[in-house]
Amino acid sequence: MTWVSHSVVTFATLFVATQNVFIAGSATLGSAFPDQIEGAFWKASHRSYSHWFVLYVAALAFFWTPDVFSVTGIKAWQMGIVEMMRRFLFWFFAGALLHILEDAICGPVPFWRPTKRTTVLPRLFKVRSVGEVLFVIGYCAVMYVIASYVI
Numbered sequence: 001m002t003w004v005s006h007s008v009v010t011f012a013t014l015f016v017a018t019q020n021v022f023i024a025g026s027a028t029l030g031s032a033f034p035d036q037i038e039g040a041f042w043k044a045s046h047r048s049y050s051h052w053f054v055l056y057v058a059a060l061a062f063f064w065t066p067d068v069f070s071v072t073g074i075k076a077w078q079m080g081i082v083e084m085m086r087r088f089l090f091w092f093f094a095g096a097l098l099h100i101l102e103d104a105i106c107g108p109v110p111f112w113r114p115t116k117r118t119t120v121l122p123r124l125f126k127v128r129s130v131g132e133v134l135f136v137i138g139y140c141a142v143m144y145v146i147a148s149y150v151i
């Protein structure tokens, strides 16, 4: 997926799931992380360590507390910078983990080993194709329908 598609799908997913713009925004920033961290090594190591879900699950476990879902603008301001950053990083890495899932529906990603890519889910479309655009539009339509019942 392109970073725009990752951003749109991640924001729609987390906003519908939590109805919280702080959570959805933090995850949207994190949804670009696995590709961005590859930087200059993109050609040589695309979708290896940066796309291994185990690292992001470990980050989520590290930053997890039972109150990660309860964050509002006022609470975030009152809780202090360390607590606010911990919650931001939890949702940032949740977005990065969603990135891996989103990549898994358009190509192989590492599963058992970080250096060996495997087809985990059926490939629904090719990256940068009309199929990707149609998937994002259809996904947002589904999220809109869900949101109209939930929110």
Ligand SMILES: [Zn+2]
Pocket (backbone or CB within 6 Å): 001, 034, 035, 051, 099, 103
């Ligand atoms: Zn990626």
